[in-house]
Each structure stands twice: as C-alpha cells, then as structure tokens.
Amino acid sequence: MATDEKAARVGPRTGDDERPTLEDVAVFAGVSRSTASRALNDDAYVSAAAREKVLAAARDLGYSPNQAARSLVTRRTGAIAVVLSEPEARLLDDPYRTAVMRAGYRELADVGCQMVLIFSDSREDLSRTVRFLEGGHVDGALVFAPHRADPLPKALRLLRIPVVFGGQAAGIRRGVHVVDFDNEGGARLAVEHLVAAGRRRIATVAGPQDQSAPIDRLAGWRKTLLDAGLDPADLVEESDFTLSGGANAMSALLARHPDLDAVFVASDMMAVGALRTLETAGHRIPDDVAVVSFDDNVALAPVMDPPLTSVHQDPREQVHAMVQTLIPLLDNRPLDPRRRILPVTLTVRASS
Amino acid sequence: MATDEKAARVGPRTGDDERPTLEDVAVFAGVSRSTASRALNDDAYVSAAAREKVLAAARDLGYSPNQAARSLVTRRTGAIAVVLSEPEARLLDDPYRTAVMRAGYRELADVGCQMVLIFSDSREDLSRTVRFLEGGHVDGALVFAPHRADPLPKALRLLRIPVVFGGQAAGIRRGVHVVDFDNEGGARLAVEHLVAAGRRRIATVAGPQDQSAPIDRLAGWRKTLLDAGLDPADLVEESDFTLSGGANAMSALLARHPDLDAVFVASDMMAVGALRTLETAGHRIPDDVAVVSFDDNVALAPVMDPPLTSVHQDPREQVHAMVQTLIPLLDNRPLDPRRRILPVTLTVRASS
DNA sequence: CGTGCGACTGGGAGCGCTCCCAATTTTCGG
DNA sequence: CCGAAAATTGGGAGCGCTCCCAGTCGCACG
Numbered sequence: 001m002a003t004d005e006k007a008a009r010v011g012p013r014t015g016d017d018e019r020p021t022l023e024d025v026a027v028f029a030g031v032s033r034s035t036a037s038r039a040l041n042d043d044a045y046v047s048a049a050a051r052e053k054v055l056a057a058a059r060d061l062g063y064s065p066n067q068a069a070r071s072l073v074t075r076r077t078g079a080i081a082v083v084l085s086e087p088e089a090r091l092l093d094d095p096y097r098t099a100v101m102r103a104g105y106r107e108l109a110d111v112g113c114q115m116v117l118i119f120s121d122s123r124e125d126l127s128r129t130v131r132f133l134e135g136g137h138v139d140g141a142l143v144f145a146p147h148r149a150d151p152l153p154k155a156l157r158l159l160r161i162p163v164v165f166g167g168q169a170a171g172i173r174r175g176v177h178v179v180d181f182d183n184e185g186g187a188r189l190a191v192e193h194l195v196a197a198g199r200r201r202i203a204t205v206a207g208p209q210d211q212s213a214p215i216d217r218l219a220g221w222r223k224t225l226l227d228a229g230l231d232p233a234d235l236v237e238e239s240d241f242t243l244s245g246g247a248n249a250m251s252a253l254l255a256r257h258p259d260l261d262a263v264f265v266a267s268d269m270m271a272v273g274a275l276r277t278l279e280t281a282g283h284r285i286p287d288d289v290a291v292v293s294f295d296d297n298v299a300l301a302p303v304m305d306p307p308l309t310s311v312h313q314d315p316r317e318q319v320h321a322m323v324q325t326l327i328p329l330l331d332n333r334p335l336d337p338r339r340r341i342l343p344v345t346l347t348v349r350a351s352s
Numbered sequence: 353m354a355t356d357e358k359a360a361r362v363g364p365r366t367g368d369d370e371r372p373t374l375e376d377v378a379v380f381a382g383v384s385r386s387t388a389s390r391a392l393n394d395d396a397y398v399s400a401a402a403r404e405k406v407l408a409a410a411r412d413l414g415y416s417p418n419q420a421a422r423s424l425v426t427r428r429t430g431a432i433a434v435v436l437s438e439p440e441a442r443l444l445d446d447p448y449r450t451a452v453m454r455a456g457y458r459e460l461a462d463v464g465c466q467m468v469l470i471f472s473d474s475r476e477d478l479s480r481t482v483r484f485l486e487g488g489h490v491d492g493a494l495v496f497a498p499h500r501a502d503p504l505p506k507a508l509r510l511l512r513i514p515v516v517f518g519g520q521a522a523g524i525r526r527g528v529h530v531v532d533f534d535n536e537g538g539a540r541l542a543v544e545h546l547v548a549a550g551r552r553r554i555a556t557v558a559g560p561q562d563q564s565a566p567i568d569r570l571a572g573w574r575k576t577l578l579d580a581g582l583d584p585a586d587l588v589e590e591s592d593f594t595l596s597g598g599a600n601a602m603s604a605l606l607a608r609h610p611d612l613d614a615v616f617v618a619s620d621m622m623a624v625g626a627l628r629t630l631e632t633a634g635h636r637i638p639d640d641v642a643v644v645s646f647d648d649n650v651a652l653a654p655v656m657d658p659p660l661t662s663v664h665q666d667p668r669e670q671v672h673a674m675v676q677t678l679i680p681l682l683d684n685r686p687l688d689p690r691r692r693i694l695p696v697t698l699t700v701r702a703s704s
Numbered sequence: 705c706g707t708g709c710g711a712c713t714g715g716g717a718g719c720g721c722t723c724c725c726a727a728t729t730t731t732c733g734g
Numbered sequence: 735c736c737g738a739a740a741a742t743t744g745g746g747a748g749c750g751c752t753c754c755c756a757g758t759c760g761c762a763c764g
Contacts (some may be wrong), residue, residue, distance in 0.1 A: 007686050019512065020717095021721085021722065022722095023720075031743080031744085032743065032744040032745075033720095033721085033722095033744080033745085034722085034723085034743070034744055034745075035742085035743060035744075037721070037723090038720060038722095038742095041722085044741090045740095045741060045743085046742075046743090047742065047743090050742085050743085064483065064486045064487050064719050065487065065720085065721075066424070066719085066721070067420075067487050067488045067489055068419075068421075068423040068424040068429070068488060068719085069420075069424050069719070069721040069722090069749090070719090070720080070721055070722075071420040071721090071749095072418070072420040072421050072424055072719090072720080072721070072722090072749050072750065072751085073720090073721055073722045073723070073748080073749050074721085074722065074749090075749080076725095077420070079468075079489075085387050098450060101453075101469070102471065105469070109480070114468065115391070115469060116431075116466065116468050116469075117467060117468075117469045119456070120453065128461070131416065134416045134624065135416050135417065135419050136371075136416070136417075136418050136419045136420060137419050137431075137466065160371065209551075335706065335744055346710095373749095373750055373751085374750065374751065374752095375750075375751095382712080383714085384713065384714040384715075385714080385715085385750095385751085385752095386714055386752085386753090387712085387713060387714075388714090389752060389753090390712095390752095393752085396711090396712095397711060397712055397713085398712075398713090399711085399712065399713090402712085402713085417750085417751075418749085418750050418751070419751095420749085420750080420751090421719090421750035421751040422752075423719095423748070423752055424719050424720065424721085424750080424752090425718080425750090425751055425752045425753070426719090426747090426751085426752065426753090427719080441737070473737085575742070
C-alpha cells in the first residue's frame with residue numbers, strides 16, 4: 001500500500017502539473033539523460049540530430065533546469081552578492097549607491113550572473129550577512145564598505161568565497177582585491193583647475209574623515225594647494241555628504257573667510273547645499289566664488305543651478321572592473337591580490 | 353591511477369579545506385545524519401543531549417548547510433524576488449523605489465527570506481526575468497510594474513510561483529494579488545484640505561496617465577472639485593514625475609491661470625520643481641499659492657523649501673502587506689486573490 | 705509482568721542534475 | 735580493408751540534504 005501511495009505521489013510523469021525534469025526531456029527526445037544534458041549545456045560530442053531533438057523536447061515540455069540540483073553538483077550558483085554597508089539614512093539619498101546597484105545588476109547580467117543585494121548596516125546584520133555569504137547562496141561578493149571602522153571587511157577575509165572591494169575598505173590592505181577611484185588625483189585635477197583660473201583662496205568642504213575616499217580627496221586638495229604655493233590654513237570644513245551638511249559647512253567657511261574665491265566640495269550632494277548657501281549669501285557663481293565638486297552624478301544634475309564643474313567618476317566603470325576581477329577568482333584561478341585605481345576626469349561646467 | 357586521482361580530489365574528509373557536510377557533523381557528534389539534521393532544524397524528537405552535541409560539533413567544524421542540497425529536497429530556496437519594472441532613468445531618481453528596495457529587504461529578512469532584486473526595463477529583460485523566476489531561484493515574487501502597457505504582469509500570470517503586485521498592475525484585475533494605496537482617497541484628502549482652507553482655483557500637476565496611481569490621483573482631484581462645486585476646467589497639466597517636468601507643468605499652469613491659488617501636485621519630486629517655478633514667478637507660498645503633494649517622501653525633505661504638505665504613504669507598510677500576502681501562498685495555501693487598498697493620510701506642513 | 709504507546713534514533717531512498725567511464729559507432733590513414 | 739583514433743552515447747555514481755520508515759528503547763498502565 002505504501003508503495004502504491006508513493007507511486008501515486010511521485011507517479012508516472014504523465015501530464016502532471018509537476019515540472020518536467022531532465023529525465024523527462026530525455027525520454028521525450030528518445031535519448032539518454034546524459035545526452036540531453038550535453039545538448040542543453042552545448043557540450044562537445046553531441047550529434048546535431050540529438051541536439052535538435054533535445055532542444056525541441058525541452059521547448060515542448062516547457063523545461064527549465066532545476067538550479068538547486070545543478071548547483072549541488074557544479075558547486076556554482078550563478079549568483080553574486082553586492083554588499084552595501086552604510087547607515088540606512090545615508091543610502092536613501094545617496095545617488096552614488098543607486099548607480100552602483102544598477103551598474104552591478106547590468107554588469108553581472110552581462111556575465112550571466114544574478115545580483116543578490118545585501119544591505120548590511122548594523123552589527124546584527126553583520127553575522128546575518130556572513131552567514132548568508134557563507135551558506136553557499138552566492139559564488140562571490142562585491143563589497144562596498146567605505147567606513148574605516150566597518151568590521152565587515154575583516155569579517156569577510158575568512159570567507160570561503162572570493163570578494164572584491166569597491167573603494168578602499170577598512171584598515172586591511174593586504175590580501176584583498178580592491179577597485180578604487182583616484183580620489184586624490186581627482187581632487188588635484190579640481191584644485192589645479194581652480195588655481196589655473198586664477199583663484200587663490202580655495203576652501204574645501206570635506207567629507208567624513210572616517211572614510212578613505214573623502215580622506216584622499218582632502219589630501220589631494222591640501223597637497224595641490226601647497227604645490228601651488230598656497231596656504232591651506234583653516235580653509236577646510238568637514239561635513240557628512242548630505243545636502244544640508246554641505247550648506248552648513250559652506251556657511252562656516254564663509255563666516256571664517258568672507259573673501260574666499262573658490263571652494264572644492266567633496267561630493268555633488270554637498271555641493272548643492274553649498275551652492276544654496278552661497279546664493280543666499282549673495283555670492284555670484286562663478287564670478288565671486290567658483291565651485292568644483294566630486295562625483296559628477298547625473299541624477300543630481302536637475303537640482304544644480306548653475307551646472308556644476310565636477311570630478312567625473314563612473315560607478316559603472318568601477319563595477320565593471322570589479323566584476324572582471326571577480327570572474328577569474330570564481331574559477332579558482334589564483335589571481336594575486338591587487339588594487340586597481342581607476343582614473344577620473346574633470347568635467348568643466350558653468351560653476352567654475 | 354584514475355581512481356587514486358579521484359580519491360585524492362574527493363578524498364577522505366580528514367582535515368581537508370573542504371567544507372564540512374552534515375555527515376561530518378554527525379560523525380563528529382557521534383550521532384546519525386538524521387539526528388544531526390533534526391537537531392540543526394530543531395525538529396521534534398531529539399534528546400537534549402544529542403542536540404547539544406550536534407550544535408557543538410557544528411560550531412567547532414564551522415558548519416553551514418549547503419543551500420543547494422537543502423532546496424533540492426525541500427523545493428524551497430528561501431529567496432524572494434523583488435521585481436522593479438521601470439525605465440532606467442526614472443529609477444535613478446525615484447526615491448519611492450529606493451524606499452521600496454530597503455523595505456523589501458527588511459520585511460523579507462524579517463520572515464527569513466533573502467531578497468533578490470530584479471530590474472526589468474526593456475523587452476529583452478522580460479524573457480530573462482521570466483526565465484529567472486521560472487528557474488527555481490526564488491520561491492515567489494513581489495512585483496512593481498506600474499505601467500499600464502507593461503507586458504510583465506501578464507507574462508507573470510502563467511508563472512509557477514506565487515506573485516504579489518505592488519500597485520495596480522497592467523490591465524489584469526482578476527486572479528492576482530495586489531496591494532495598492534488609496535490614491536484617489538489621498539487626492540481627495542489633499543483637495544478637501546485646500547477647499548477647507550478657502551482655496552477656490554485649485555490646479556493640479558498630474559503624473560503620467562499611463563500608470564494607474566497617477567490616474568487615480570487625478571480622478572480624486574477632479575471628483576473632489578466637482579463635489580465642492582468647483583470647476584476643474586483645464587486646471588490640469590500632465591507631467592512625468594520628474595523635477596524638471598514638475599517645474600515645466602507649473603509654468604504652463606501659471607501661464608493659463610495666473611490667478612490660481614492652490615495646486616495639487618501628484619508627487620513630491622514634481623512638487624519640488626513646481627515650488628521652484630512658483631518662487632521664481634514671485635508667488636509666495638502658501639500665501640499666494642498653496643501647494644499639496646503626494647508621497648511624503650522623507651528623502652526629499654531637505655530639498656523642500658518650504659516644508660511640503662503631502663499625502664503620506666509608507667512604502668514599508670505596502671511591502672509589509674505584500675509579504676504577508678505572499679507567505680501563505682508560499683505554503684501553497686490557496687488564498688483567494690485579493691486586492692488590498694492601504695489608507696493614506698495627509699501631513700500638513702507650511703506649504704498650505 | 706505483559707502490552708502499548710510515546711520518545712528517540714539510524715538507515716535508506718531519493719531530490720535533479722553533472723560528471724566519469726566504458727561501450728558503441730563512425731571516420732580515416734596506411 | 736583493417737586497426738586506431740575520434741565521435742558519440744548511455745549508465746552509474748554521486749553532490750549534501752531531508753524525508754519516510756522501521757526499529758529500539760523506557761515507562762506508565764491494566
């Protein structure tokens with residue numbers, strides 16, 4: 001009886017609403033499971049006739065392979081995690097992260113991988129994230145964790161899956177793959193542009209100094225000023241990458257240095273705020289004060305008045321490089337850890 | 353020799369760098385595979401002693417279950433797709449979608465599911481999306497596809513996994529699960545508020561009329577005006593949910609009706625644009641023109657001057673309802689298709 | 705002091721797929 | 735025209751897990 005019951009449940013696969021298996025396709029096509037598999041994965045050594053029959057059978061039966069079974073034996077899931085580690089509030093209005101998500105989706109789709117997004121803000125998230133990445137859901141991970149203090153990068157080092165970092169991650173420098181932008185070089189471009197335009201009192205609104213990108217941008221500003229024989233003095237104001245933060249920082253700078261004639265702002269979002277402050281204070285842009293920013297984010301373009309001169313960095317390019325680094329790692333090709341620094345360019349517009 | 357090679361590769365599981373399997377844990381704990389499995393999944397009928405031993409073994413060995421193997425037999429992946437179907441450009445600066453993503457991540461994490469994001473703009477994406485959803489990568493899907501003409505919803509109807517739509521989707525109304533906001537009611541709230549404040553020439557900047565949400569909002573505006581004995585006439589201007597679109601629409605309205613004393617804008621983003629136009633044209637807000645918007649999106653708050661009266665809808669609440677609808681579907685509990693309409697509220701601020 | 709029924713446990717049978725390998729057929733060069 | 739090599743094919747053995755199904759206990763009950 002038990003046997004009957006079982007037979008009834010598993011049943012002969014005749015017109016069931018069950019999903020067809022590779023076996024079904026093979027039978028339908030009149031070949032063996034192996035041949036069907038080879039045809040579907042277009043392996044070598046399948047006759048054209050067999051391939052045809054199998055493909056037709058698969059189509060007729062509405063077959064789609066069971067991913068679980070496949071990855072059980074191949075030890076590949078075809079999915080890559082994109083890990084975003086950033087305070088919740090920040091993420092919501094950070095157009096850079098949005099761009100990263102989209103770029104990740106596209107770039108991974110291009111190499112036949114599915115993106116699995118992971119947000120990992122809090123400390124509880126950390127263990128959950130690690131557990132997930134560990135659990136064999138994904139073959140590798142692209143990690144964006146800009147905070148110096150973020151414990152994530154260190155936690156990921158002992159992971160059994162390959163990881164590529166986007167932007168300099170936490171203290172660790174050895175044994176990891178990193179694709180970063182040339183933040184210092186970008187700042188240099190920006191400041192050199194201002195110097196060349198005859199500006200002499202060039203202030204800066206810096207980003208949070210617990211992240212490497214803003215640190216490098218600030219360093220670039222400082223070095224370039226010194227190289228030009230100008231004094232950075234206290235022409236710097238640290239802020240938090242938000243619009244209102246940029247506005248406040250600009251006020252502070254203006255209060256200390258009413259005579260400044262240029263400002264290098266470490267992000268577009270802050271620049272929008274700075275622009276507002278400058279306008280409110282009656283400064284004409286770029287006549288009185290020239291403004292150069294960092295990011296050159298298209299999403300923010302409509303909010304800009306005047307259009308902003310900005311250091312252009314393309315998140316898509318970064319993600320592309322990250323994916324290219326990850327691919328060989330997935331095949332266990334032991335690529336030695338490398339840091340890639342992507343160049344940035346200056347896009348000059350009306351604000352400078 | 354071949355045998356040796358294999359033995360070397362698959363090897364006896366002694367101190368390999370291979371991942372430990374359930375079998376390994378069981379042996380280490382001195383119990384059977386079955387007992388180990390029961391302990392790890394805290395099934396019934398496991399003695400406390402056995403459970404302890406297994407848990408300790410799992411910890412010591414750094415065991416994490418192989419998801420592929422598990423879902424091969426359980427026919428569950430523990431992943432849910434969140435499908436966003438929208439033109440690329442729109443998505444980048446749509447804070448509502450960003451909120452949906454985050455909410456989806458949280459809500460799904462709360463029920464022990466992993467979110468897999470799917471962007472599905474173009475027509476090629478469609479077949480890729482369907483193939484993915486079909487491929488057994490996910491157990492179900494939450495779909496946001498607001499465009500009337502979007503072929504996605506129809507394509508998803510024949511899917512073998514449960515789907516819940518966020519917002520009214522394409523022409524189909526029967527046999528699907530939908531969680532929507534009360535767009536018409538929200539518009540009514542907004543307009544009634546304006547009427548109560550004594551406004552009489554209440555224009556509207558409508559959203560794209562190929563989507564159901566903006567259609568309903570426009571309908572709400574129109575009906576409420578008529579109910580109040582006011583004439584909608586040509587006080588409506590259709591736009592595209594973008595900032596600049598809102599600004600242009602406002603200009604058009606102002607040109608036609610210099611005497612309008614209020615405007616209901618169908619989204620926060622457009623309202624920001626409208627606000628700019630009004631200010632530029634020298635209208636004081638709310639003294640000359642009162643502005644009420646829809647979305648009440650926090651991310652846009654800093655850009656608002658003055659703070660905007662807006663119809664409040666909480667994406668998180670919507671996603672929560674969607675997840676709650678999806679859960680029973682996953683267990684094959686045949687819930688009859690239902691449409692849930694979530695209420696919205698009016699948040700009054702300085703702009704009205 | 706049986707009997708029975710709970711509480712546990714371990715083995716076996718797969719889930720659907722991809723490999724490996726041996727068997728079979730075909731294709732060629734000498 | 736024959737043997738070797740190449741081109742095909744099918745069967746079998748798992749991948750690591752969760753079930754189902756017999757078992758083996760212990761203990762309260764009659």
